[in-house]
Amino acid sequence: MTLADLLRPTTVTDFLDTVWALDPCLFPGAAAGASLLDLDGFEAMLGALHHAHKGVLHLARGGERRCLPAVFIDADGMLDLRQVRRAFEGGETLYLTKAHRLSPPLADLCRSVELDLADHGVPLREPAGAHVFATPRSAQGFAPHRDEHGSLVLHMEGRKSWMVEERAGPPRPGAVPPREWARLRFREFSLGPGDVLYIPQHCGHAARTGAERSLHVTLRLFPLRWRDVLDEVVAALPGLDAHVPRARTADAAALASGLAELLASPDVRTALPGLLGGVAARRTTRRVVLPDGGLGRHDGLDDIDENTWLVRARGADCHVTEDGGSATIHFPGGAVRGPIDVLAALEHVAKAPVVRAADLPGALGTDAVVDVVRKLVADGLLRRARAGEIEEVAR
Template structure:
């Protein structure tokens, strides 16, 4: 599943151009019919946790969030699920953090969202992550608050009603006092299974159930900020090492002009696109390689020839850059660099999911193109297409 799936029938272009970082929005039924996680699967995740009380599983009730009591952990460090069920039945919301580390389907979803955003020019300062919330009927786990991340809320089971601040509040994560919350203009959204709600960062929100329980996953999204870009500029450009003029230190207007001139200098304007591109390439998609059956592969790269069908490894995002006479293709877990003549081949790999060495464009000879794909297989960007995938290609 990708971001495009979650938003359907709306498009990622529409989302990025009109909604991203701007306003809350409901996407009805985008995740309908897709099996991400059910309540039995959620309980299975809890049963597999080790030392869940150490920042992994939390409780929340009536706006009060707290860590899991150590008394729920047995001598082997595992959860006592009987006690967990009792606490849930007593009104406690179960809040599981970093669920993408436990669930392959949630890992796939987070990676798919990251890649869709990257392909539409949206960079993230941190990788997307999935947190899961199971709330009993007639309950509100968390008090009104503002987060430093945007959220894609995917309703998996039951029903939950959200109230979301219409206009942006402070640009800091914080709790919203109830007196202030009562004065804020809200929009209300009731989510049914398959619905997806987008909540921008720093937008106050609260949610509660009524007559039925609710299971939802929140995909946390951290947009790249200007402060992140400024940090890249400060590190990369020598002009930023210039001292602040001491004679003007008490003149705020003169200091502002000096800084504005520095930031608008030709050096900064020329370097900014490249700095932003490199920053996005490093941060937008996490570097961990997703499981894709690599341990079960038979036959080494030496058996790959010009006609061997290859596919992009699961969740592998690519970025191609040039540096003088060299081209580099970067992807989760590694990078491959070669002479500039390999650039067309790298660009083809970056935008094509299924390929053969014989299909690679450019002036490389047959032997060189085979060497390129063998290297990309060895480093984990490509893998052999499986028989079922080859049959699908033939249709």
Template sequence: MTLTELLRPTEATAFVDAVRRRDPRLFPGAAAGTTPLDMAGFEAMLGALHHAHEGVLHLARGGDRRSLPPGLVDADGMLDLRQVRRAFEDGDTLYLTKAHRLSPSLADLCRGIELDLAAHGVDLREPVGAHVFATPPAAQGFGPHRDGHGSLVVQLEGRKTWGVEDGNGPQRPCGVPAEDWARLPKREFVLEAGDVLYVPEYRGHAARTGTVSSLHLTIRLFPLRWRDVLDEIAAALPGLNAPVPHARTADPDALAAGLADLIGSPEVRTALPGLLSGLSARRTARRAVLADGGLGERSGLADIDENTWLARARGTDCRVTADDVSATIHFPGGAVRGPIGVLAAFEHVAGVRLLRAADLPGALPSGATVDVVRRLVAEGLLRRARSAEIDGPVR
């Protein structure tokens, strides 16, 4: 699933604009018919958890988040679902962190959002992740607070009313005292199943249920900030390790002028492109490989020929680099390097979702194209295409 599919019929560009401007935005019915998770599926996830009390599942009520009490986990480290249900019925919100690690569909959704944001020019400082919140009727799990990430809230079941700060407060994650929250101008959003709400990072917010319970998914987004760029390159910038002249430390204006001169110096300007090139490569690389049947692919490599249809594995994007003698195709979890003659073939693989060895361009020796695709299958970038993919669009 991609961001475009999640927000239909809204264009993804509308969401991207909200992210860039840090504006809250409601997308009514955008996820209607899209059910990455329901309450039964959520309970099934809980039933499969091991040692959920070790920072995975929390309880929250009236602004107080707490770890699971010992009685909710048995001697084998599994949840006692009867006790979990009782806590929920008594008014506790169930807060499941890192749900994308437990659900293939949520992992797919998070990766699809990463790829769509990258395609729209939005770089992230951390991978997209998903948390799940189940809240009973007439309850509020968390008090007003500001998060250090943007939140794409997908209402899965029930109804929940959100108050979102109308304006920018402190640019840091923090709680908002009740007396301050009462005075802040706010916008109210009532989310029904299928609605999607974007809450920008550092924008105060709180939510509560009414007469019915709620299940919602919070997809956490970490847009790249200028400070993230500085944090990564500061250690390698020429001149920043030089001592500050003593006379300037007592004079803020002189200190500011000296730092501005240093950052604007020719030495720093010369070094920046190379440093930022490496930063870009690290930030755009997806680190995790999604499950897509790769365990069974290696045993059949010899059966792949030039007419075997292959597809890129789920959630993979590619980047091709080259020098005078070699070309490299980079993808989540790895890279494959070959002689410069494979450059055109690698670029073709990076630009399509479905291919055959016979389709690869370039002046490769006879049989070399099959060797290329077999290697990419072995490394997990490609897999055999399924019949539905050959006849229809590849996801």
């Protein structure tokens, strides 16, 4: 499932141009038929949790959220599901964080949405993540609040009514005071199975169930901000390690003028493009590596030849950078660097959904290109294609 699937019939481009970071929007039935999670599967996830009371599973009721009481944990550190069921039946919303770490389908969906956004020029400052909310009948778990992230709410079971601020409010995440909430203008949405609701960051919202219990997954999307870009490069900007002249420290206007002059200096202007050019590559390298048969990646490595079909490892994107006489391909968990002669081959790998060493462009000989793809398999960017995968990509 992709971001385009979740926004049907709206295109990703139209969504980003007219809705993203601006207005709440409902996509009725966009996730219909997606077998991501049901209540039984959610309980199975809970049953596998260890030390769930340490910030993983929370209870929420009547607008108050609290950590799971220690009494819910047995002597082995596992959840006592009898206690969880009683709490749910007694009106408690169950709020599970980082569900993408427990569910391969949710992990794939989060990575897919994250990469789809990046492909459309919208990188995130944090990896996309999935939280799960199970709410009993006639209940409201959370008080009206604003989040510092955008949300895609995927409704899985039951029904839930939402009140969402018409437009994004002030950039102050947290609870919305009752008096302010009473003055806001809202849009109301009733979500059922398969519906998808987009809520922009800093857009106040609250939700409650009626006659039916509810299960939904929230994908949390943290847009990249200018201050995040600044954080990436500030340590390497020339001149910032110099001492502030004593004459300026007592005068705020003089201090501001001096900083502005420094940031506008030719040295900083010259350095910025190179510093910013590595931001995308660094963010790619920091992404969590998803499981995809990597423990056996060295098996049969020497059997890979120029005609062996290879595919990108699950959830792995990559970026190629050039630095003088070398080229580097960056991917989740690592990077492979080689002489500039390998640049064309790496660029082909970065763009192609399937790869054979025989198809790599450039001046490298057969042995050299086979060594390149073997290295990319050994380091986790590529893996051998499984039965039927090449035909599926071709379709």
